[in-house]
Amino acid sequence: MANNNLFTPLQIRGLELKNRIVVSPMQQYSATDGLVNNWHLVHLGSRAVGGAALIITEATAVSPRGMNTPNDTGIWNDEQVNAWKNVVQFVHEQGAKIAVQLWHSGAKGSHSHPRDGMKYISAENGGWLPKSASPIKLDDTYHSEALSVEEIADIRSSFVNAAMRAVTAGFDSIELHAGHGYLFHQFYSSYVNRRDDEYGGSFERRIGLLVETVKQIRQVIPEDMPLFVRISAVDYLEDDDAWRIEDSVKLSRILKENGVDVITASAGGFVFLDKSRVYPSYQVPFAEKIKSETGIITGAVGAITSPEQANEIITSNKADLAVIAREFLRDPYFPLRAAAKLEKDIPVPFQYKRAF
């Protein structure tokens, strides 16, 4: 382990990653009817050309009501699966792997495109009243009412169906988005979960929806397909009810026992995070603690921007994967550049050989 570096392969069940660099999910707000198009092909495809081992798609809704904005991607029908196949095939042709991030936005549903200010769209204006663990209203933009137990079961089924569709589309892996203030997070954090039925109250009940979903997905996807879960390791709130890192360690241990292979440790999502709390590698300690206390494979994410920084996270064994978002928007070829900088010899697409 001591000699691991950013370009050491990693085997997770049947998936071999050629290095430790992962493209973090990034909503593109560019789909229509949940269908990926040429934008997604070029956007995800160019990061595959750029040498990332694994590309995780943007948050992809498991049902129409799971969407955050009308231009999110989806995977609840066959047409969407076929559109994804094209992207998956191109990524594979470049020697990279691709996972789909499955998601339900819960109380964060029914918002306009960022170009239109990401404002809440009420039912009168063509949107819907989102549903969540509890009738929360985080600020003026999020409204919701509580899901019934039957509706919760429907959502769980949507995740399971979406997982089966992901297998059909050819994805190498699935990541459940259980962070950033979206539905799973709305259940496990008692900051917003005020239920008093089997999905609220105790820690075990609040994580119940996520754990049940994981168990059911594990039953329908191939044994050799890894399952990732992205969590918010902390709520970044001082409130007594806030979710804390100790809760995340406990949750990660339970997820691991139920067949989850990788935890990506992100954070926050209910409140705006003060910029002073964001600095290089600011969330790495969450991945490190979860990894050291549970032994699960972890991805570190947040303000990782340089080859040396990403390499240090891996060589010092703080995390197993460097999950990078915005730096990949600046430079799709970050891995090729990182290899050159760190003097590692990795395959370069022949079309680009003269540049590296």
Ligand SMILES: Cc1cc2nc3c(=O)[nH]c(=O)nc-3n(C[C@H](O)[C@H](O)[C@H](O)COP(=O)(O)O)c2cc1C
């Ligand atoms: C444009 C954009 C869209 C994002 N969309 C998602 C998303 O769909 N799912 C998700 O889990 N995180 C999403 N994120 C968060 C990133 O994956 C990442 O956790 C965050 O940007 C911190 O990493 P960075 O400092 O490398 O950008 C998004 C971030 C950006 C910049």
